Amino acid sequence: MNVVPISYYLVLSAILFGLGVVAFVFKRNIIAIFMSIELMLNAVNLAFVAFARAHNQLDGLIFVFFVIVIAAAEAAVGLAIVITIAHNRRSLNVEKVDLLKF
Amino acid sequence: MPMLDHLWIILALPLAGAAINGLLGKNWPKSAVNSVAIGSVSLAFLAVVETVREFLQLRPDHPVVHSYFPWMSAGTFKVNFALQVDQLTIVMLLTVTFVGTLIHIYSTGYMAHEGGYYRFFSYLNLFMFFMLTLVLAANIVVMFVGWEGVGLCSYLLVGFWFLKPSAINAGKKAFITTRIGDFGFTIGILLLFWTFHSVDFGTIFSQVSSMPSDTMTQAGVLTTICILLFIGAVGKSAQLPLYVWLPDAMEGPTPVSALIHAATMVTAGVYMVARMHPLFSRAPIAMLIVAIVGAATAFYSATIGLVQTDIKKVLAYSTVSQLGYMFLACGVGAYTAGIFHLMTHAFFKGLLFLCAGSVIHAMGGEQDMRKMGGLRKAIPVTFWTMFIATFAISGVPGFAGFFSKDEILEAAQSGPHANLPLWLLGLVAAGLTSFYMFRLIFLTFFGKQQFDEHKVHVHESPKNMTVPLMVLAFFAIFGGWFAAPKLVGGTNYFDAFLHPVFASYEVQTSVGQEEAAARPAGEEGGAGPAMDLVHALTGPPVIVGLLGILLAWWFYIRRPDLPKKLASSMYGLYTLVLHKYYVDEIYAAVIVRPLLWISTNVLWHTVDEGLIDGTVNGSARLARETGGKLRELQSGNARSYASWVVVGAVGVTALLLGIWMKVH
Numbered sequence: 139m140n141v142v143p144i145s146y147y148l149v150l151s152a153i154l155f156g157l158g159v160v161a162f163v164f165k166r167n168i169i170a171i172f173m174s175i176e177l178m179l180n181a182v183n184l185a186f187v188a189f190a191r192a193h194n195q196l197d198g199l200i201f202v203f204f205v206i207v208i209a210a211a212e213a214a215v216g217l218a219i220v221i222t223i224a225h226n227r228r229s230l231n232v233e234k235v236d237l238l239k240f
Numbered sequence: 241m242p243m244l245d246h247l248w249i250i251l252a253l254p255l256a257g258a259a260i261n262g263l264l265g266k267n268w269p270k271s272a273v274n275s276v277a278i279g280s281v282s283l284a285f286l287a288v289v290e291t292v293r294e295f296l297q298l299r300p301d302h303p304v305v306h307s308y309f310p311w312m313s314a315g316t317f318k319v320n321f322a323l324q325v326d327q328l329t330i331v332m333l334l335t336v337t338f339v340g341t342l343i344h345i346y347s348t349g350y351m352a353h354e355g356g357y358y359r360f361f362s363y364l365n366l367f368m369f370f371m372l373t374l375v376l377a378a379n380i381v382v383m384f385v386g387w388e389g390v391g392l393c394s395y396l397l398v399g400f401w402f403l404k405p406s407a408i409n410a411g412k413k414a415f416i417t418t419r420i421g422d423f424g425f426t427i428g429i430l431l432l433f434w435t436f437h438s439v440d441f442g443t444i445f446s447q448v449s450s451m452p453s454d455t456m457t458q459a460g461v462l463t464t465i466c467i468l469l470f471i472g473a474v475g476k477s478a479q480l481p482l483y484v485w486l487p488d489a490m491e492g493p494t495p496v497s498a499l500i501h502a503a504t505m506v507t508a509g510v511y512m513v514a515r516m517h518p519l520f521s522r523a524p525i526a527m528l529i530v531a532i533v534g535a536a537t538a539f540y541s542a543t544i545g546l547v548q549t550d551i552k553k554v555l556a557y558s559t560v561s562q563l564g565y566m567f568l569a570c571g572v573g574a575y576t577a578g579i580f581h582l583m584t585h586a587f588f589k590g591l592l593f594l595c596a597g598s599v600i601h602a603m604g605g606e607q608d609m610r611k612m613g614g615l616r617k618a619i620p621v622t623f624w625t626m627f628i629a630t631f632a633i634s635g636v637p638g639f640a641g642f643f644s645k646d647e648i649l650e651a652a653q654s655g656p657h658a659n660l661p662l663w664l665l666g667l668v669a670a671g672l673t674s675f676y677m678f679r680l681i682f683l684t685f686f687g688k689q690q691f692d693e694h695k696v697h698v699h700e701s702p703k704n705m706t707v708p709l710m711v712l713a714f715f716a717i718f719g720g721w722f723a724a725p726k727l728v729g730g731t732n733y734f735d736a737f738l739h740p741v742f743a744s745y746e747v748q749t750s751v752g753q754e755e756a757a758a759r760p761a762g763e764e765g766g767a768g769p770a771m772d773l774v775h776a777l778t779g780p781p782v783i784v785g786l787l788g789i790l791l792a793w794w795f796y797i798r799r800p801d802l803p804k805k806l807a808s809s810m811y812g813l814y815t816l817v818l819h820k821y822y823v824d825e826i827y828a829a830v831i832v833r834p835l836l837w838i839s840t841n842v843l844w845h846t847v848d849e850g851l852i853d854g855t856v857n858g859s860a861r862l863a864r865e866t867g868g869k870l871r872e873l874q875s876g877n878a879r880s881y882a883s884w885v886v887v888g889a890v891g892v893t894a895l896l897l898g899i900w901m902k903v904h
Contacts, residue, residue: 235876
């Protein structure tokens with residue numbers, strides 16, 4: 139039967155991850171940055187699943203569950219922070235949130 | 241033999257006294273401080289007496305050595321805290337503790353109205369501790385501890401009145417000048433260890449006795465060691481050319497001058513040379529240097545003493561001169577005579593200083609002899625005791641100084657290392673000594689009163705000052721009578737007592753041997769004891785001494801106008817001597833000021849400020865500026881951090897990729 143080779147998955151995963159990184163660095167809106175983090179996490183998840191399938195091992199799948207759980211927790215905390223920032227600064231621009239510096 | 245086994249008790253007593261008074265005595269009444277200070281030294285004196293009794297019972301041939309604990313041990317270099325007792329130590333111990341106790345008692349009167357009373361006695365006790373350490377030491381490193389310790393106490397006590405700039409400077413001068421000598425001493429110690437692989441006196445001396453002696457034409461390591469050690473003695477015992485600190489040290493309280501700068505510390509150099517005599521006896525060049533320096537100093541400082549007007553300065557130069565005598569004695573191989581003079585000098589010079597203190601006390605702080613005069617009736621005890629001491633130092637027959645000085649000059653004249661030019665110098669110095677001492681007496685106690693009687697209330701000192709004077713006066717007369725039987729053909733008991741120490745090493749220099757050889761010959765020759773007596777009483781030293789007295793009498797009693805006339809007729813010479821040959825000024829110009837200039841301009845402004853501070857400040861500035869630039873990385877902008885992470889990740893990936901490509 140025709141199996142999609144693992145490299146396809148990995149390339150897709152790398153492209154998704156790269157998009158996430160680029161979005162993270164260049165986006166100014168906190169929500170967008172937040173979404174780019176989710177994109178990167180899911181790119182990694184894809185790679186995990188692909189490897190798990192290729193090697194016939196469960197470890198990668200278990201890791202994916204962990205990542206999903208962490209991402210959910212992170213989303214909960216992150217969104218709370220975002221709301222607080224929006225509430226205090228009336229803006230979602232990260233460039234304006236730079237008080238913690240030298 | 242309880243005391244002989246526990247020599248450390250002699251040291252522990254004054255140390256305990258110093259610690260108790262120094263740490264606790266600040267708010268104590270004077271009587272409590274007194275009892276601690278005097279109690280500790282008099283107990284030390286009693287301990288010494290007991291030690292001597294046990295030692296004389298035992299009469300060992302060798303020194304009694306006790307090692308109490310190992311102090312330092314590094315490879316072959318081993319130093320124990322070891323103490324020893326032999327006849328030489330006994331003489332020094334008795335002198336130091338006896339005179340020390342008397343001076344402690346005297347100080348309770350002299351210092352009664354001074355601030356820092358507890359501090360004074362604490363220092364004085366500490367001095368006793370270090371002096372006894374120096375004397376009791378069984379190796380040269382422990383001796384060095386005492387040597388430096390007495391220097392420290394000298395510094396503390398000279399600068400006792402620390403609000404007086406001149407006193408502070410005198411203290412520093414004393415410390416720094418002796419440090420020059422200690423430089424030689426330290427190298428000498430190192431060379432000793434390098435040569436003998438030991439610092440213990442016993443080990444060194446037994447090795448020396450099998451070594452070939454250096455000769456006049458061939459100077460080896462022994463001569464070098466001796467000269468280096470002698471440089472130390474020159475500093476500590478204020479000999480030419482390092483004597484300059486001692487006259488200035490008179491800024492300290494007078495009991496300090498009596499104890500440290502007359503009776504004990506300054507004689508440490510003589511003691512050290514006598515202690516190291518097995519080496520010196522094998523280094524004729526070093527011996528000659530010792531003798532020359534001694535004789536030159538004796539003469540030189542006696543001439544300065546002639547024109548001084550400060551009563552303590554006269555005594556200071558006299559001390560330098562008498563120390564010169566002691567070195568002359570050691571230099572001509574008459575160690576016993578040197579130690580004998582050390583002991584009698586401790587009595588009469590200690591007494592002279594204490595009397596001077598009593599005079600100053602009576603005059604309410606005046607030290608200029610020209611402003612005294614006619615004090616004889618007002619302070620009779622001080623007058624009589626000082627008169628006795630003056631007779632003693634002038635070598636008038638029957639007094640202590642006569643016996644010891646006579647012995648030194650005799651050794652210089654006819655001993656095995658006789659040196660006639662040096663003998664002549666010593667002889668002239670003896671005449672000068674009796675002149676300036678009687679000048680002091682006549683100016684102070686005789687003639688017209690040169691002060692306003694209504695302003696100065698002249699009064700005799702209290703009992704606790706006069707009693708030590710009387711005790712010391714007794715010894716200034718009879719302290720030399722150990723040697724008296726010699727005059728009528730008997731034994732010199734002092735020589736006989738020290739004989740075991742010096743005999744075995746003094747190959748041909750032993751006074752005792754010479755004496756033993758001379759005595760039967762004298763008897764055979766028919767010259768009876770009476771001849772010895774007549775010979776001694778009419779010898780050159782006595783005649784010169786009496787001439788000096790007569791001259792002083794002529795100048796200051798009979799024709800008091802004469803000194804001024806003479807001074808104006810020989811104005812150049814007089815000014816030269818009055819300004820102490822401008823030695824202080826020369827030292828200032830040649831050594832002190834260039835040193836200060838170099839220290840200020842080169843060491844301070846260039847090396848310290850430029851190089852050292854520059855390095856330290858430079859590295860600090862480098863760190864600060866680097867940090868200043870680097871901290872800007874922490875911008876607070878989350879996206880810039882993320883960019884850095886990306887840059888890092890790309891870098892690491894590229895690296896791994898590079899490695900992977902190389903492998904495949």
